[in-house]
Amino acid sequence: MLSDYFYLYQFIDEEAFKIMLNSIIIIISLLILISQNILLLNEESLILGCFITFIWLLYNKTSKNIQIELNSQSRMIENSIQESFNKILISLNSELNVYKAFGFLPHDFVSLKIYFQTLNSIVSQKLINFSIQYYQSIFRKKLVFTQKLEGQISKLLALLIIKKLEGIITLKKFYLSYFELLSLFCIYKISMREYLNSI
Structure with a gap:
């Protein structure tokens, strides 16, 4: 086997x-x-x-x-x-x-960076001076305008006061000529003084 x-x-x-x-x-x-x-x-x-x-x-x-x-x-x-x-x-x-x-590109980019930094500083200085001059001219114009407006308003107020005083004077003449009351004279003086103080 x-x-x-x-x-x-x-x-x-x-x-x-x-x-x-x-x-x-x-x-x-x-x-x-x-x-x-x-x-x-x-x-x-x-x-x-x-x-x-x-x-x-x-x-x-x-x-x-x-x-x-x-x-x-x-x-x-x-x-x-x-x-x-x-x-x-x-x-x-x-x-x-x-x-x-293109090995020269990094050097060129560095010089370009320096150029842009100097340009940026110059432009920012000029921009500050320009903005100061611009705002000064605008402020001067607004100041002149407010001075003119103030002068015109003072003239207008003077005219209004004159008109009111003329009206008061004519009323006083009317009351004095037609009404002869002493108490009216006293009240008239007090109200006239209060009116002038409020103006």
Whole structure:
């Protein structure tokens, strides 16, 4: 019987022979353990044995396919990383060439910044002087206008007071000529004094 195994070994590869030999050893050891009542043969142990056998067969049958798939994916990832690295190198080389071609631009921007700062300070000083002169001229115009308006209002008030006094004088003449009451003279003087104080 042992010679049959060696004869079979010639026609199958070494790995399959090892798997077959391991499975025979496991089966024989299980039969010995069951016959000696060391391992009980019930539903749970059968389910456990089936599950372990299923996992072991699944691992043996699919491990090569999974390894091939993972190797192909790792090659794809390696190729994409290499390609992106090459693109980064190309872009860095192009940026380096641009920097070499336009290396004078930072110096020009610094000088442009200095020019704009001086221009800004000059314009701000001139703007302050211009705004002061502008507001002074507007204030002068408003001041002249208010002075003219004040003069006209004082003339108008003087005319109104003169008109009121003329009316009061004519009323006084009328009352004095037609009514000769002494109390009226006293009331008239008090009301005239109050009116002049309110003005």
